[in-house]
Amino acid sequence: MMAAILPVLLAVLATMVHAALLFALAPGLMGVVSKMRAWALGRRGAPVVQPYRQLYKLLRKTTLIPETATDAYPYWPLACFLSVSVAGLLIPSFVTGMVTAPLSDFITLIGLFALARAATMLGGLETGFSFGGAGAQREALFGVFAEGALLVTILTFALIAHATTVDGIAVAFRDGHIGISVSLAFALAATLAVALTETGRIPTDNPAGHLELAMVHEAMLLEYSGRYLLLFEYAAMLRLMVWMSLIGAVFLPFWMGRAGDVLSWPLGLALWVGKLGGMAVILPLFEISSAKMRVFRVPEFLGVAMLLGALAAVFLFVAERIGS
Amino acid sequence: MFGLPGAGMQVRLDPLSVLFLVLLAPQMVAGALAGEARSPTYWLFALGMVLAVVAASAFTLIFGFELMSAASWLLVLKGDQKPATLYVGIAIFSAACLVPALFLPASSLAFVLIVLGAGAKAGLAPLHSWLPKAHPAPPAGVSALMSGGMIKVALSVIIREGFMTLSAAQQPWWGGVLIAAGVASVFIGALRAMLETEMKVLLACSTVEHAGLIAVGLGLALRAKAMGDANLTALGLEGALLCALAHALYKPLLFIGAGEVKHATGTASLDWLGGLMRSMPRLSGLMLLAASGMAALPLGPGFAPEFLILHAALAAAGTGGIVARIGFSALLAVLGLSAALALGAAVKLMGVGFLGRPRSLQAAAAEEPRGLALAGMALLGGLMVPLALVPAEILRLMAPVVRELAPNAGYAPLGYAPLPLLGLGLVVAVAAGFVLHRFGVRGTRAAPGWMCGFGQPPVWLPFGDPATQPTATGLAEPVARAIGRGVLPGGADPAELFVLAPLYRVHLKGVRLAEKLRRATIRERLAFIFSALVLFLLTLGLLGGG
Structure with missing residues (x-):
């Protein structure tokens, strides 16, 4: 009896630890990225806890609702935050085999990211101000190419791992002897390009930009304030965390723990923190070494990602043909 | 009853026809409630559809199909004359393909003719360009039934x-034909829906996309069935049938809603609307639900079918020759692009038409529609809820249909479970609500928007200057x-340039x-008759001599 319940209990516990860490560390990760970026630029930068302070400040601010907004105004930040949170709960971080593992299908994740994008775009169009529309129209353009590129890239994972859930892919890549393949390198490049676009980093968008004309993600939030803005900002922090965990789980799943084996958790945890830290260093270095693109260069950037994703699959087909 | 002498009409109720009757019934009711209940042509149109679905003999099928075509032509004619001519031309073309095909023995020729004939009627590329013209022309109830039912x-x-009928002669490439036509429709339909600014035209373009999506699912299943892959057959069929069911609910709702908006404001052009969420909250809520289906967002009614079709495409890329596999990779890329385009179209429909500030006084003063039309929309919206939340149960109910179409098909379980996702979302929402309520400053205050720093609008523009708002054209x-x-x-559909225009030139020459x-x-x-006579005699003489 006990032996049957124990793995389930452990899986639930692992999921709860994962959820707690996800929600607690997301602002911290954003703080580390900002700090690294400031250092790389030769500035002192804001302290790492700045995002927490920012969120607390927004919590204590009065929420203003523009007079021209409709009744749906509060629901867009909520929808955006909830869909990113649910996506975060599905993607494994330090262990595989969480309770949410069977739900973590890659296509469901794409759907959840699309839902978050739709909610943000509708939030931008809500008040009827022109920068919101400008942000929404750019986001629509980026989304078209990002979704195509991501869907092609999934094909490579599905073919190599014979699974379409993130958990299944992580398990297959951790336990199987996949080795380094050209296909996975191409898939990694494609995924990174999509991740940079989805999280609104340079080269497609500048999270620290203050020029409204060049904004994409921030432009849609300009009319939001107080706790609704908090939800949007928290969702952006979670999104960065979610994408880093996703890349870590798919491309670097080595020594990730198993939910049923408590002893494997500490190594998995340490490794997860290490992965996040590593990415938090690489991301600002990449950002300061490249410039933000013009809006109409982004489709080319993501078009290359789509091509790489397709090439990854084609290489697999050719390799299989030669191998057999 | 009447019919062929000695044979009469033959009808049957097998799982497939029951599924399609179930799919047609709610939208017929909703269309009737939307103001078509007293039109005899509407009921003839509905009768034709029912006959075509339950037909057990070729004659009954053609009779029902042509009754549907003729009645819908009359209904389109009531709305607008120009598309009606194009529409009747397409209807004659599809009859000319279908009638011989139904009497041919099972062969590839029969299948190609069926795809041409029925595909033209379903709006599959490259014979789709009539659909965005003809479907928006008649009153909304009819548009709903044309898009959702026909x-x-x-x-x-x-x-x-x-x-079923032609399965004796089935070939893998039959599926390939359907996939190619389907993916072209998906892309063109989604792209045009993103670019259109008229609500009903936008919805008609999105119908082309969904017809294509269903065709892709059917094509994947047909190819897998011919190649003996039981699992993939089930996956493709489930996706296609579920997509047909979901589309039969949200598209009529959107069309009826667009018609009611047009009734209330005098226009269905998004660039003259805006802020309808304020004046028509109930209609807008239903439209938002349906638009989430059109955009295939998770927890909406349209996600499960899209999920199944994408999984079928993923699975198909693992089978077959290398060229086919590269083709399936491209198919996935195009499906991804189109899904995001469809999302953009739905966001544009809701964001420009229903959110923001009113762009005209009519939009500002719009009133909720009549109770009956709203009841019809609520019926469709209510039926979407089970489809959105328990798609796996509905798939189980549809299992006899899949078994009828492909007796050896397996049962592909659905890897998408909306209820647990909804539960996770609720847990996070409750936690977030607690934190915001316990630690945050409560209440909200209305304040003038920043509006990008534009100055106070003049008094005769109570909702601000419409020119300072994003438009549907600008969004696209x-x-x-x-x-x-x-x-x-030049904004023209390639099908018009490469299919209709050459046909028109041939017609002119003829x-x-x-x-x-x-x-x-x-x-x-006299010279013509004489030379014909000489030619005839010459042929006769040469053949006789040989």
């Missing part, structure tokens, strides 16, 4: 013939610049020739 009836003909501009202008030269023959002088006629 294309399904046409697809049901493809399903019945392709999977980046997509138009990056993709649209390359694929749709008419001129006929006119020339009619006006021939007596000498030319």
